[in-house]
Amino acid sequence: MLLVTFGAGSVMTDAITGGALGSVGIAATFAIVVTALVTALGHVSGAHLNPAVTIAFWSMRRFPAREVPPYVLAQCAGATGGALLLRAALGRVAQVGATVPHVPVATAFGVELVFSFALFLVIAAVATDARTPPALAPFAVGGTVGLCALQGALTGASMNPARSLGPAVASGTFTAHWLYWVAPIAGMLAAARLFDWLRDTRAHPTSPRGAALGVEGPID
Template sequence: MSGGNSLGRRAIAEAVGTFFLVLIGPGAAMVNAHSDGAVSHPGVALAFAFVITGMVYALGHISGAHLNPAVTLAFLSARRFPARDVLAYVGAQCAGATAAAFTLRWLLGGVGDYGATLPAIGVARGFVVELLLSFALMLVIMAVATDKRVAEGFAGIAVGLTIGFCAMMGGPLTGASMNPARSLGPAISGGIWEGHWIYWAAPILGMFIAAQLYEFLRPAGPEHVAPEADLGPAGPIRTR
């Protein structure tokens, strides 16, 4: 791990960021269940929005703050992230999410289904909801990360707000995961696997489509495209 912003350091940043994403987001949902609704559904949505905003600003310049295997794979599909780093990123994200989920289990027990995401509207409709929300999230990420025309410095706010409005609408329906790691951690800690496959398939597919669509929508020409580099929502990752 010596020298520059190595893959090891970036993977640790991804694990830490995803740990706090799960600790605060699903944690808020569990506290809400534990306290008879004291946090409220809007409060849970805001918790997700705030923690993502904070982690993007804290870690975006280190690892890109993907904090989500589907985001990593979508950047890979758009040729904006190297295949050699994907396994380390996804492994770190899943490890961080799982560690947070077990921390929440120790703190709060099994309230709120351990923070697990469950399709309350059935698997088929749940798949569509997760796909659409994931599409919206990645569309925003592609804009702030890859397009020179977007004002700099607002990536964390844009991504955080997107997470927030998606959670506000989709939380009661599917948990508004949009993130395989976020769903995996509580599934492991609570042993709850109902409809779990949609929380991998739908975000990955939705974000893949969004990444390809944004590349198509963007006008041709280098004046519109961020430099080819390893990317995250906050833009190029500083590897040196």
Template structure:
């Protein structure tokens, strides 16, 4: 074969490979929606969502239940007792489901982790739905068991709206600072994460209600 003909043949072969490679790439590349649908077909995401639902259910049922029982019993549990219930239940759920889902148990935590690049965006919808569903189910069960009375379990600020907002901002900052410090930094990760986060929630609840 002449050199010119050989060069043309080689060039044609390379172009064919490029076209075929492009087709394979386009076929294998998933759009965001396709990636989300594919993720829903895997057992892992359902395990994570179930863990988040159970953890959020337990936290809401125990914490809000303590508030309701405290009101019904004329303050037998006390404000400090309610804070302890929230802190200890969160601590328990972190150790119970943390190895499965990370124990976010709060849409704000999930969104914050996503914002700092420590959680995949495609898993956010399933986590948020599971968390809201778990909390709603816990509230519904509390209503079925204890009945419905006005203001039971409600957070009623005693100061102005601006004071309440400022308090929420500061206390939420403390909580998210601790969570991101012990749960996302490999130098701080370990068995103490549950104690640190649960303790922060306890102190926040005790201080800010």
């Protein structure tokens, strides 16, 4: 909910103020809110914030299957609630921050696929390797989100099905909505496979398979 309230809200604020934030300001907003939420909630719930992240961890056998549906439901409900709050407060400005492609759909799919791949590669690295310095995860993940968001003019730089779903529901804008589910999930699944292949789990400490894992490591 907070990711969409602040992130999509920054898109709406930029439209209302005639571009006062700009693309850099919007990207910084997404980076800051993700960093803050991972810092605040990483030790509580893992701070997934993203159905594609949850599914990718499950595919690595690092998140229990029984926890996937409630996590995805919570992510989608929170994002929709945040978007409806924005709609009630500001109206349908900028389509409530909905993500729509501004390039051909095939290109948009590739952009979201690559961004999502990069994001989960970073998440997997900071979450599964005990050699990662403590407290690095929020900045690594938030920074990657912000980096991709700088290219938001192409597709909205969603990388997150829930983040796209909420504003789509609130604004009724479902243009090429399917790609904001398929591309992030496919990209993160691919990154999960690559990271498992690159990393020698026999040589370095790792979280146990099947354990609940968040973006900062095992969930207590």
